[in-house]
Amino acid sequence: xxxxxxxxxxxxxxxxxxxxxxxxxxxxxxxxxxxxxxxSGAGKSTLVRCINLLEKPTSGxxxxxxxxxxxxxxxxxxxxxxxxxxxxQGFNLLEQRSVLKxxxxxxxxxxxxxxxxxxxxxxxxxxxxLADRESAYPAQLSGGQKQRVAIARALATNPKYLLCDEATSxxxxxxxxxxxxxxxxxxxxxxxxxxxxxxxxKVIDTICDRVAIIDHSQIAEVxxxxxVFSSPGSDIAKELIMPMAASAPGVSGDRIxxxxxxxSSKKPLIANMIMTCQVAxxxxxxDLKDVNGACYGHMIIQLPEDERAExxxxxxxxxxxxxxxxxx
Amino acid sequence: xxxxxxxxxxxxxMFLTAAWETIYLTVISTVISYGFxxxxxxxxxxxxxxxxxxxxxxxxxxxxLVNIFRSIPFIILMVAMFPVxxxxxxxxxGNKALIFSLVVGAAPYVARMVESSxxxxxxxIIEASQAMGTSNMGIILKVxxxxxxxxxxxxxxxxxxxILSYTAMAGTVGAGGLGRIAIAYGHQRFSPDITWVxxxxxxxxxxxxxxxxxxxxxxxxxxxxxx
Ligand SMILES: Nc1ncnc2c1ncn2[C@@H]1O[C@H](COP(=O)(O)OP(=O)(O)OP(=O)(O)O)[C@@H](O)[C@H]1O
Ligand SMILES: [Mg+2]
Numbered sequence: 391x392x393x394x395x396x397x398x399x400x401x402x403x404x405x406x407x408x409x410x411x412x413x414x415x416x417x418x419x420x421x422x423x424x425x426x427x428x429x430s431g432a433g434k435s436t437l438v439r440c441i442n443l444l445e446k447p448t449s450g451x452x453x454x455x456x457x458x459x460x461x462x463x464x465x466x467x468x469x470x471x472x473x474x475x476x477x478x479q480g481f482n483l484l485e486q487r488s489v490l491k492x493x494x495x496x497x498x499x500x501x502x503x504x505x506x507x508x509x510x511x512x513x514x515x516x517x518x519x520l521a522d523r524e525s526a527y528p529a530q531l532s533g534g535q536k537q538r539v540a541i542a543r544a545l546a547t548n549p550k551y552l553l554c555d556e557a558t559s560x561x562x563x564x565x566x567x568x569x570x571x572x573x574x575x576x577x578x579x580x581x582x583x584x585x586x587x588x589x590x591x592k593v594i595d596t597i598c599d600r601v602a603i604i605d606h607s608q609i610a611e612v613x614x615x616x617x618v619f620s621s622p623g624s625d626i627a628k629e630l631i632m633p634m635a636a637s638a639p640g641v642s643g644d645r646i647x648x649x650x651x652x653x654s655s656k657k658p659l660i661a662n663m664i665m666t667c668q669v670a671x672x673x674x675x676x677d678l679k680d681v682n683g684a685c686y687g688h689m690i691i692q693l694p695e696d697e698r699a700e701x702x703x704x705x706x707x708x709x710x711x712x713x714x715x716x717x718x
Numbered sequence: 719x720x721x722x723x724x725x726x727x728x729x730x731x732m733f734l735t736a737a738w739e740t741i742y743l744t745v746i747s748t749v750i751s752y753g754f755x756x757x758x759x760x761x762x763x764x765x766x767x768x769x770x771x772x773x774x775x776x777x778x779x780x781x782x783l784v785n786i787f788r789s790i791p792f793i794i795l796m797v798a799m800f801p802v803x804x805x806x807x808x809x810x811x812g813n814k815a816l817i818f819s820l821v822v823g824a825a826p827y828v829a830r831m832v833e834s835s836x837x838x839x840x841x842x843i844i845e846a847s848q849a850m851g852t853s854n855m856g857i858i859l860k861v862x863x864x865x866x867x868x869x870x871x872x873x874x875x876x877x878x879x880x881i882l883s884y885t886a887m888a889g890t891v892g893a894g895g896l897g898r899i900a901i902a903y904g905h906q907r908f909s910p911d912i913t914w915v916x917x918x919x920x921x922x923x924x925x926x927x928x929x930x931x932x933x934x935x936x937x938x939x940x941x942x943x944x945x
Binding site: 442444467468469470471472474475476478480482483484485486487488495496498499500527528529540543544547553 | 840842843845846847848849850851852853856860861864865867868938939940941942
């Protein structure tokens with residue numbers, strides 16, 4: 391379990407003090423994929439770097455399986471870091487080492503005998519699908535392949551935790567998907583607890599169980615991904631989930647947000663509504679997804695200007711068990 | 719077309735002997751300079767404000783010292799070092815004293831070369847190795863030096879050529895080698911042909927060092943895709 395207790399981080403630069411993190415309280419449970427999302431500069435990288443103490447928090451504490459990292463002697467800390475793998479946006483492979491030797495690196499540091507280290511490295515290259523590239527050098531690989539090597543390297547010492555700081559932000563959508571799938575597989579088969587930092591809702595959506603939304607150095611909201619999706623409480627959550635909704639241009643008439651929380655099935659609800667009520671509604675925004683036959687997500691529709699027609703639509707929604715809220 | 723003195727030197731095999739002496743002085747001085755320059759360069763890097771183990775005051779002191787030595791023209795530093803050489807290596811004349819002075823002049827230069835090569839290593843790579851639990855010594859030995867290797871080799875080539883030119887200058891104050899022949903015979907006994915031959919030999923030596931060094935640097939650099 392990773393526990394962040396009232397964590398704070400302030401950077402002192404020549405000109406000013408920058409508060410990057412303020413009163414962060416978070417618990418990340420074993421076995422879950424935990425997402426941390428926020429806009430650029432919100433403090434995500436600083437937060438994840440505090441988890442393995444690459445960044446020393448200015449206040450508060452980090453507990454890994456109940457042990458305080460800030461109180462630990464340095465030698466102990468270095469050992470604990472071997473239990474926390476990390477991958478980065480920029481891959482950060484050793485350029486002068488072959489793929490195999492990159493994966494061997496953390497094992498060398500842990501003083502694992504060479505033959506044993508290479509066997510383990512080959513095993514992991516198999517897992518990430520790069521067994522045939524072991525003698526290649528990073529410069530000869532694509533971005534996605536580099537990230538796979540980085541993942542193999544991060545897993546070499548059999549860590550319980552894996553931190554990913556924008557691990558897919560430099561990759562195209564297809565490669566992103568395959569890396570995310572790999573991460574999920576690692577989570578399932580090896581039981582590695584994964585912390586994913588990202589600014590893309592899509593990433594959270596695809597693999598995370600729970601999510602924390604960080605805004606201006608503080609946690610704005612934490613919860614199960616499906617809960618946060620279906621009823622975002624904070625403004626920042628709404629903004630991240632429905633980027634365009636806030637600024638739908640030039641519409642008159644009331645707008646409502648319909649929330650699909652998984653209770654409604656695949657029935658063509660909106661089509662039914664339009665037919666039953668005999669009104670035309672305008673769909674301004676929709677982000678729906680199908681999880682095992684249940685529908686999750688949001689839709690924003692513009693109601694007819696006619697008062698009676700509007701009432702008809704609203705009562706139809708209530709009758710069919712759909713939750714909605716009026717948009718400002 | 720050549721002077722009698724030239725033929726006399728050729729007869730006595732003086733050019734070849736002098737060339738070897740130049741090479742010998744250069745190699746010995748370079749090796750010893752690196753012996754001091756590499757650790758100094760590493761300390762400059764590691765203790766820097768954004769190094770892996772910042773010690774600002776130590777960094778400042780070393781940096782100022784290096785700058786002082788680097789700003790004194792080599793020939794003056796060399797002459798000033800002769801009395802010091804007597805204290806350290808027991809003599810103020812001959813090759814031993816000269817090598818000592820050469821090293822004093824070249825080590826700070828080497829330190830800066832090493833420092834700039836090491837600083838080219840990407841911060842992200844250092845960070846990743848820290849995240850994997852590498853100690854600072856481990857980072858120096860397994861990350862900084864190996865990752866900077868091609869650049870360090872290029873730096874070594876440049877340093878060697880610089881030290882070779884120092885050796886030639888040292889010929890004016892008693893060192894052996896091509897510099898001395900050029901001064902003692904070519905200049906002082908009015909035989910420009912001798913100076914020219916010394917010059918050509920020096921150019922050849924520099925070319926060989928340069929080509930060989932660059933070849934090795936290129937060969938070892940794994941960032942180059944097509945070889
Ligand atoms: N070493 C540092 N010195 C001073 N300020 C810093 C330092 N590192 C980060 N900051 C500041 O802390 C704040 C949070 O930065 P951080 O890198 O954690 O943001 P982020 O959420 O990861 O952003 P991005 O999505 O752009 O990566 C920013 O205002 C940044 O300028
Ligand atoms: Mg970041």
